[in-house]
Amino acid sequence: xxxxxxxxxxxxxxxxxxxxxxxxxxxxxxxxxxxxxxxxxxxxxxxxxxxxxxxxxxxxxxxxxxxxxxxxxxxxxxxxxxxxxxxxxxxxxxxxxxxxxxxxxxxxxxxxxxxxxxxxxxxxxxxxxxxxxxxxxxxxxxxxxxxxxxxxxxxxxxxxxxxxxxxxxxxxxxxxxxxxxxxxxxxxxxxxxxxxxxxxxxxxxxxxxxxxxxxxxxxxxxxxxxxxxxxxxxxxxxxxxxxxxxxxxxxxxxxxxxxxxxxxxxxxxxxxxxxxxxxxxxxxxxxxxxxxxxxxxxxxxxxxxxxxxxxxxxxxxxxxxxxxxxxxxxxxxxxxxxxxxxxxxxxxxxxxxxxxxxxxxxxxxxxxxxxxxxxxxxxxxxxxxxxxxxxxxxxxxxxxxxxxxxxxxxxxxxxxxxxxxx
Amino acid sequence: xxxxxxxxxxxxxxxxxxxxxxxxxxxxxxxxxxxxxxxxxxxxxxxxxxxxxxxxxxxxxxxxxxxxxxxxxxxxxxxxxxxxxxxxxxxxxxxxxxxxxxxxxxxxxxxxxxxxxxxxxxxxxxxxxxxxxxxxxxxxxxxxxxxxxxxxxxxxxxxxxxxxxxxxxxxxxxxxxxxxxxxxxxxxxxxxxxxxxxxxxxxxxxxxxxxxxxxxxxxxxxxxxxxxxxxxxxxxxxxxxxxxxxxxxxxxxxxxxxxxxxxxxxxxxxxxxxxxxxxx
Numbered sequence: 001x002x003x004x005x006x007x008x009x010x011x012x013x014x015x016x017x018x019x020x021x022x023x024x025x026x027x028x029x030x031x032x033x034x035x036x037x038x039x040x041x042x043x044x045x046x047x048x049x050x051x052x053x054x055x056x057x058x059x060x061x062x063x064x065x066x067x068x069x070x071x072x073x074x075x076x077x078x079x080x081x082x083x084x085x086x087x088x089x090x091x092x093x094x095x096x097x098x099x100x101x102x103x104x105x106x107x108x109x110x111x112x113x114x115x116x117x118x119x120x121x122x123x124x125x126x127x128x129x130x131x132x133x134x135x136x137x138x139x140x141x142x143x144x145x146x147x148x149x150x151x152x153x154x155x156x157x158x159x160x161x162x163x164x165x166x167x168x169x170x171x172x173x174x175x176x177x178x179x180x181x182x183x184x185x186x187x188x189x190x191x192x193x194x195x196x197x198x199x200x201x202x203x204x205x206x207x208x209x210x211x212x213x214x215x216x217x218x219x220x221x222x223x224x225x226x227x228x229x230x231x232x233x234x235x236x237x238x239x240x241x242x243x244x245x246x247x248x249x250x251x252x253x254x255x256x257x258x259x260x261x262x263x264x265x266x267x268x269x270x271x272x273x274x275x276x277x278x279x280x281x282x283x284x285x286x287x288x289x290x291x292x293x294x295x296x297x298x299x300x301x302x303x304x305x306x307x308x309x310x311x312x313x314x315x316x317x318x319x320x321x322x323x324x325x326x327x328x329x330x331x332x333x334x335x336x337x338x339x340x341x342x343x344x345x346x347x348x349x350x351x352x353x354x355x356x357x358x359x360x361x362x363x364x365x366x367x368x369x370x371x372x373x374x375x376x377x378x379x380x381x382x383x384x385x386x387x388x389x390x391x392x393x394x395x396x397x398x399x400x401x402x403x404x405x406x407x408x409x410x411x412x413x414x415x416x417x418x419x420x421x422x
Numbered sequence: 423x424x425x426x427x428x429x430x431x432x433x434x435x436x437x438x439x440x441x442x443x444x445x446x447x448x449x450x451x452x453x454x455x456x457x458x459x460x461x462x463x464x465x466x467x468x469x470x471x472x473x474x475x476x477x478x479x480x481x482x483x484x485x486x487x488x489x490x491x492x493x494x495x496x497x498x499x500x501x502x503x504x505x506x507x508x509x510x511x512x513x514x515x516x517x518x519x520x521x522x523x524x525x526x527x528x529x530x531x532x533x534x535x536x537x538x539x540x541x542x543x544x545x546x547x548x549x550x551x552x553x554x555x556x557x558x559x560x561x562x563x564x565x566x567x568x569x570x571x572x573x574x575x576x577x578x579x580x581x582x583x584x585x586x587x588x589x590x591x592x593x594x595x596x597x598x599x600x601x602x603x604x605x606x607x608x609x610x611x612x613x614x615x616x617x618x619x620x621x622x623x624x625x626x627x628x629x630x631x632x633x634x635x636x637x638x639x640x641x642x643x644x645x646x647x648x649x650x651x652x653x654x655x656x657x658x659x660x661x662x663x664x665x666x667x668x669x670x671x672x673x674x675x676x677x678x679x680x681x682x683x684x685x686x687x688x689x690x691x692x693x694x695x696x697x698x699x700x701x702x
Binding site: 055 | 551557558562563564566567570571574575576577578579580581610612613615616619620
């Protein structure tokens with residue numbers, strides 16, 4: 001093993017250490033990092049929490065890498081004097097939840113990175129990896145999984161503190177996502193054709209390998225006249241799940257029933273007579289029919305994204321918000337219930353395409369583990385930046401208008417299909 | 423609010439002698455003159471009393487010569503005493519006596535964090551709201567952080583890099599919130615930088631005077647009591663409105679201690695912000 005550019009799995013000379021206390025103001029953290037470098041080691045800060053108030057301690061989880069075991073031991077011995085403590089040599093500490101719906105006070109707060117906890121001297125993987133959760137452990141079955149706060153049940157055992165927990169961050173430097181050309185997470189300047197081609201390849205690969213692609217979409221897909229492109233992707237078998245809100249479905253159905261989106265005719269851009277009522281009439285129509293699925297089955301809804309989802313067995317999940325009209329009967333208006341169902345549905349997702357929605361993109365980004373590839377397409381760069389800021393660092397952004405993007409994507413996907421067939 | 427009388431713990435040097443060597447100052451061949459040590463201790467006692475301090479006494483114990491250095495008995499925070507765990511077994515016998523004194527006098531006892539050494543106020547000094555804490559020679563950095571967490575205060579660990587300045591109170595002395603004197607070469611660059619960033623008024627002490635234990639000073643109000651041989655520091659202090667007083671302590675310097683080491687402030691050091699803050 002040459003050790004160059006080695007990761008956790010590839011190099012045995014690695015030790016995680018924790019440093020806690022007032023390590024920033026006292027310069028203890030930089031001192032420890034300098035000590036690692038000065039002795040021939042390298043480091044990676046896996047996690048850092050800065051105390052908010054003056055008396056709040058800070059915390060850093062640092063992976064120390066060394067060219068040999070001897071050097072590693074020397075480094076660890078040196079930095080231990082400054083207060084760094086090796087992690088991993090203890091079992092995780094467990095504490096029972098004392099009430100429903102809240103963690104024990106010192107709960108370990110999860111990341112979206114692959115995580116293991118040590119139980120009876122053995123490392124066990126944490127299932128259902130999700131950021132901002134607690135880690136519930138069942139010692140009987142030796143299993144651990146992420147549990148959101150709202151689902152905590154009294155007596156459930158949770159990991160407290162950082163001891164006995166190890167995190168394996170995805171290495172973003174290795175271009176694992178196949179987007180090596182985009183060094184910055186948000187690309188406004190780079191050639192979009194290359195990006196679109198790579199997204200098409202991902203969709204194609206997922207379909208070929210039986211993996212699941214999730215699309216999170218906003219109503220701009222309809223406003224911009226992209227329904228036909230998106231419908232082709234669904235018919236082609238490239239979309240397996242759709243998460244959206246009341247708006248996307250409503251505007252899509254309005255277009256299917258009246259040819260307008262928020263009263264604007266999509267064929268010529270004119271405002272239709274009494275068009276402002278169309279979206280409400282569309283909702284009313286579907287509510288009278290008993291839902292989207294029933295309207296399709298009754299032959300009342302015959303085109304559009306929602307129609308294609310029903311026809312092609314694409315699971316769709318519509319999550320409500322406070323400004324919704326109606327809403328459509330399928331819209332889940334209890335946000336915690338919507339989160340719960342979204343959690344269930346993302347378990348087998350391997351690729352996620354987020355198109356023109358900030359709210360739903362962030363909501364889904366919060367739920368996805370870090371190893372699910374995410375591509376976020378938005379005319380507004382801030383959506384992608386927000387996703388990254390909230391910890392969904394695996395997100396690759398493409399700043400572009402939706403319609404030309406989807407048109408190009410359909411073109412690329414169909415070209416791939418033709419070349420695969422020939 | 424009328425300020426309470428400054429309250430200091432001392433231990434008469436009845437059994438004081440250089441019986442072992444656990445720091446570079448100590449040499450059993452260079453024994454302390456016992457009579458002179460007693461006179462010097464009395465001189466310090468008088469100087470502190472004259473400055474307005476009430477002094478309580480810890481009963482000396484045969485076989486524990488360093489019990490005179492009460493600064494290492496523990497660290498005081500309000501009515502809590504964080505007990506010491508000495509690095510060298512020669513001093514570990516002091517721990518039980520210190521603990522008994524604190525508990526007999528109404529202090530809440532907090533043991534030092536497990537598996538760490540902690541040598542009390544010798545290595546942990548408040549300056550303003552922060553606890554400055556020396557480590558490597560005697561106390562452990564990790565233990566300091568634990569104590570900070572326990573007490574809810576910010577801890578600034580400072581590595582001590584010169585074996586002659588093995589306790590923080592031999593090279594650093596808070597004077598008031600935001601003001602302190604220190605001997606820069608006793609710290610590394612990180613420590614010096616942290617001190618400069620966090621304490622706006624830092625008085626550097628020169629090597630010659632640091633060797634005379636200039637930094638090992640006791641404050642009572644604006645009175646600063648040190649060993650003899652620190653004229654430049656005294657001038658600097660006088661310029662800033664302090665009243666420096668010198669009293670000879672040569673026999674204790676032979677064991678690596680001076681004025682500050684011989685005392686433990688029980689109601690909070692002058693520079694500790696919590697001493698005058700309302701309890702919440």
